[in-house]
Amino acid sequence: MKAEFIQALEEIEKEKGISKDIIFDALESALISGYKKNFGSSQNVEVEIDRTTGSVKVYSNKTIVEDVSDEFLEISLDEAKEIDSKYEVDDIVKIEITPKNFGRIAAQTSKQVVMQKIKEAEREVIYEEFVNRENEIVTGMIQRVSKNMVYIDLGKTEGVLPPSEQIENENYEQGGRIKVYILEVKKTTKGPQIILSRSHPGLVKRLFELEVPEIHDGVVDIYAISREAGSRTKLAVYSKDDNVDPVGACVGFKGSRVKAIVEELNGEKIDIVVWSKNVDEFISNSLSPSQVLKVEIDEREKSALVVVPDFQLSLAIGKEGQNARLAAKLTNWKIDIKSESQYKEEIGE
Template sequence: MDIVNLDLIEAIKGLVKAKKVDEKIVFDALEMVLLTAYKKETGSNAKSSVTLNRETGDYHIYEEKMVVEEIDPDSENAVNEISVEDAKKIDKSYEAGDMLRIEVTPKNFGRVAAQTAKQVMIQKLREAERGSIYDEFSGREGDVITGTVKWSESRTIFVDLGRVEGILPYAEQIEGEEFHPNDKIKCYVLEVRKTTKGPEIILSRTHPGLLKRLFELEVPEIYSGTVEIKSVVREAGSRSKIAVYAMDPKVDPVGACVGPKGQRVQNIVNELHDEKIDIVRWDEDPAVYIANALSPAKVISVSVWEEEKSSYVIVPDYQLSLAIGKAGQNARLAAKLTNWKIDIKSETQAKEEGFGQAAEEEDDDILGDIEAGGEAEEETKE
């Protein structure tokens, strides 16, 4: 019996293991290749099948025939029929209506089949590997992945992720960051696309999800669910704000994120190349939450209008520029974090607009609520 090239079988098994693709997919494809090669070689249109020993490469090709009393040569199905007379030459027990399986493996066919199979198998292995890679990475969208910078072209950075290269587009890079070949880099898996050339892994260094995932990795209390991240906003490379909350009043969510001597948040700051991070305490009271969100600025009072989702914040005169931030950044990020419109006024401005007395009445309540998280939040800025 002809043998499919044993080296081909061994090569397929080796590649299947190395590329982590489904062996069944590859060998099923090889059987189809053998069947196609047989039909091309013989010109047969009969129903046929192939069995392949996936250890030795030994294969057999069969044609399936229906036993009939007499074959009608003009019938379209004649090629799939055999007369009772001919069937009984094979085995006397055959009767009309039986299905007969005849081996039709051509002699000296193994060499031709192996040559054809090699060409097709290379393509099938590539397709299977692409499918395997896509399945692996499509489930990691929204996750953080560590890779090695390979090279860059037209300001796009290509990252070695092991079995595939990731793409870090210029638009997803933090302004001012520089990476060189062989640098380790953590990225957010933004999107996994299917393309004709295989899966395309789009990475990001600017997505708020990167900051969230880094905190989940760095802070055990977040990973365990003791501390919950409520909201994250970023102006990548410059400043971020993250709101955290703990159901257990005994747990300080801000302190947990800051870590002993500020080490946890500092590790994340280092990873993001000195991006400033404000960790604030989330609160169900929007006035308290807004005051916290304006950290590191101190707040005198916050008035809120639920229907309009707007607020009027009063800060000490000397804190106004800090509350608003450079080019309005602090106020802008606080508004995005809380999803509230925030109108910030100094104490003097508020009195001129008639809000001064209200500010004095609310002063103690607001300051008392934000005091607990204030020191930890400031520590992140030092």
């Protein structure tokens, strides 16, 4: 380890952003382990690397005592005085014990330590990049599918799409390109773990931000989303500009904008409704496409009774109760739906 090694460390510092001192400290620790493994572990050794020349020296640290009981760890006062007359009992003496062939061990260890530090630095860079992109959309390539886990190539690293974040009945074929939502970035001993999602409501939100300029620019806002991935999503929007129709902006000319999102989600139905400060109006809108005749709200219970025309009861409730369930999630209110005739019958009773 001479001048070329120091020069190599300087290059690594520039390119990878790893401080030379970090590598030197790690290297000195690794060389102590290497020495003890090859030359005995009973000594209290210290390794010093010259930061300018790269030369390596091994020292044995011995405590000065009156009577030596362990020659590996202790030295007599008389012997110490021979080295330097100023030494006293309990002082520490550093004696160089660098083995002849220690340079070979140092060279091997250096390579391993440097490679390890480069790996760690690269992992840290990837972690910092992706942790700042949580809740964003990225496009990746499906690398492989193993035990229901889908591994996606994100360029610099790989992300994982676990079964809980997949859309039911969606096919994930190797080599296919896919848009995914970055749900969470974790630090692990093997590097950053990037958890992706296709089922999170945030994916729909980000797709609308990409597709609808009015949302991207902040003119139209998404108030709430309720989603049953792969089947149906409800989106509540409102406009900060009276001249802009929030639903029209999201749907686009001849439905072009919402159609592009539906295609990305493989045919998932999307209902776009207008959010209103008036709770009864918002609840009424949330049950779209059903028509609503009347909404009675109970503020204390945060529940609402909704009356719909007889012929639209099944539409308001939806298949297996889906429309009512998504409306309740969207508004955060309990919703009880009755047909007009059921309501009149109850009033009559």
